[in-house]
Amino acid sequence: MPDDNRITIPNTLKDTYSFEEIINLREKLFSENISHIDMSRVGFIEPYSMVSFAILGREYLRNTGKKLTLVNIPLNINQYLYRMDFFKTGIFENTDKLDPKYYFKRSSLSKSVIEITEIPGKERESIRVISDVIATFRKRADNILKYWLFGSIVDYFVTVISEICQNIFEHSIDSGFLAMQTYSYSSEHIVRLVISDSGVGIRESFTGKKEISVDSTASLIEKVLTTPLSSKRDFGYGLCQVNTIVEKLGGSIYIRSDDASVSVVHNKKYNSTTKTFQKTNLAPFPGTQLSVTLTT
Amino acid sequence: MEAILLSNRYRMIISLSRLARELKVTSPDLITRPMGRSFFKKVASRLSCIQDGETILLDFEDIRVVDSSFIAEFIMKLIFESQSNTQRFYVKLSSLSDTTIMNIESVFKSYHSMNNSKIAVITDELINNSYAIGQVSDKGKDIINYLNINKSASAVELASFLQEESGYTAQLLEELHSLGLVKTETGRNTVLYCAI
Numbered sequence: 371m372p373d374d375n376r377i378t379i380p381n382t383l384k385d386t387y388s389f390e391e392i393i394n395l396r397e398k399l400f401s402e403n404i405s406h407i408d409m410s411r412v413g414f415i416e417p418y419s420m421v422s423f424a425i426l427g428r429e430y431l432r433n434t435g436k437k438l439t440l441v442n443i444p445l446n447i448n449q450y451l452y453r454m455d456f457f458k459t460g461i462f463e464n465t466d467k468l469d470p471k472y473y474f475k476r477s478s479l480s481k482s483v484i485e486i487t488e489i490p491g492k493e494r495e496s497i498r499v500i501s502d503v504i505a506t507f508r509k510r511a512d513n514i515l516k517y518w519l520f521g522s523i524v525d526y527f528v529t530v531i532s533e534i535c536q537n538i539f540e541h542s543i544d545s546g547f548l549a550m551q552t553y554s555y556s557s558e559h560i561v562r563l564v565i566s567d568s569g570v571g572i573r574e575s576f577t578g579k580k581e582i583s584v585d586s587t588a589s590l591i592e593k594v595l596t597t598p599l600s601s602k603r604d605f606g607y608g609l610c611q612v613n614t615i616v617e618k619l620g621g622s623i624y625i626r627s628d629d630a631s632v633s634v635v636h637n638k639k640y641n642s643t644t645k646t647f648q649k650t651n652l653a654p655f656p657g658t659q660l661s662v663t664l665t666t
Numbered sequence: 667m668e669a670i671l672l673s674n675r676y677r678m679i680i681s682l683s684r685l686a687r688e689l690k691v692t693s694p695d696l697i698t699r700p701m702g703r704s705f706f707k708k709v710a711s712r713l714s715c716i717q718d719g720e721t722i723l724l725d726f727e728d729i730r731v732v733d734s735s736f737i738a739e740f741i742m743k744l745i746f747e748s749q750s751n752t753q754r755f756y757v758k759l760s761s762l763s764d765t766t767i768m769n770i771e772s773v774f775k776s777y778h779s780m781n782n783s784k785i786a787v788i789t790d791e792l793i794n795n796s797y798a799i800g801q802v803s804d805k806g807k808d809i810i811n812y813l814n815i816n817k818s819a820s821a822v823e824l825a826s827f828l829q830e831e832s833g834y835t836a837q838l839l840e841e842l843h844s845l846g847l848v849k850t851e852t853g854r855n856t857v858l859y860c861a862i
Contacts, residue, residue, distance in 0.1 A: 500698065501693050501697070504693065504697070521764070522765045528730070528731045528765075529697075529769060533734065540699075598780050607734035610772075611734045611769065611772050611776075614768075618768075
């Protein structure tokens with residue numbers, strides 16, 4: 371295999387922000403006819419990066435008709451990807467087949483995850499999958515949310531999963547992926563729900579709504595989080611409701627769409643303050659990626 | 667007394683968990699717009715036999731989550747239908763989970779902010795010191811709570827209870843009635859306002 375067909379990705383699959391470095395390589399991936407991705411430098415993958423990486427691989431597969439091949443995957447990363455059913459998506463080739471004796475166990479104690487699940491782009495199939503995902507979440511919620519179990523938090527997350535997943539078949543005109551996981555990083559416990567698609571993106575889905583004027587995609591994303599707007603109806607409640615719930619939980623939302631991202635951080639510890647961060651002129655990436663995060 | 671009997675006589679009780687089983691929904695969660703539409707269609711098919719002034723009690727016992735999409739397609743549509751149907755009927759909600767209450771409050775608030783028109787619904791239990799969810803003024807909540815205890819009252823009695831002028835009270839009652847939060851019954855030469 372010639373080296374010029376291979377790209378070595380940096381160890382930037384740790385969070386939503388560092389994943390931008392992977393998105394920056396997207397153009398190179400297509401223009402330089404890359405066929406292999408060297409994973410040897412990757413030391414950690416969290417759910418947002420995993421799902422977005424799957425979106426990237428799927429775009430490559432659709433555009434070229436070929437699967438990207440992952441090589442030199444460190445054992446712990448390979449174990450994680452197998453555990454999350456990453457390779458079951460059929461998007462990537464993996465030369466480093468994992469011996470089953472190295473599989474992470476799927477006992478009740480290890481069920482602090484919802485494996486990567488495809489949310490279909492068609493209404494009927496999507497409803498069935500969303501119901502299945504929620505049933506799985508309910509079964510595992512005590513593990514997934516073990517650091518946050520209070521009040522109605524499980525029911526809150528059911529609402530969040532339902533509302534965001536519906537956006538996939540309602541607005542994106544594509545299928546998407548969902549994953550959820552509790553993990554520890556530095557001294558923090560983190561639970562992260564990720565729902566992504568590679569569809570038309572938020573800006574394009576609103577092209578028919580001339581009455582909504584915004585100066586950037588980031589402003590539009592912020593607007594749909596705070597105002598009950600819909601690209602299809604007079605108004606929609608989904609993302610606005612999700613934002614309300616995340617505010618109650620003192621969590622954060624990150625949305626990336628097209629060339630922009632918005633982070634909304636609701637901090638209960640410091641006078642219940644909310645801070646919003648917009649980023650524009652990012653490298654273009656198809657669809658909409660959304661993550662909801664709680665930290666201890 | 668006549669009004670009380672009339673109010674209680676006509677009531678259609680719809681168990682959402684039973685309706686869910688009929689529609690082959692096995693989850694304790696009522697979610698998504700398509701599911702909301704299928705529930706509305708099912709209930710709408712029963713509206714042909716509804717009596718004028720009847721209350722539909724939607725019983726959410728055993729239902730954990732009703733999301734905003736389902737609320738928009740089912741509860742809100744039923745409320746709008748209750749106001750436009752040739753037979754005026756009323757909607758009351760029962761056994762709501764905390765999350766469902768929060769979702770309904772949020773959807774109604776969003777609707778109001780975008781549409782500048784009010785929407786509210788009666789519940790069978792006190793939520794934040796009121797038997798109504800939605801855009802209801804404090805005085806309006808007082809009336810609803812009063813009627814919940816006393817079952818019915820005339821506009822004069824209610825004006826006295828509120829210590830407000832009759833014109834203001836009449837306007838308030840008209841709004842509550844148009845929102846489907848109180849019923850009217852014609853008693854002995856007077857209009858009585860009744861709890862839903």
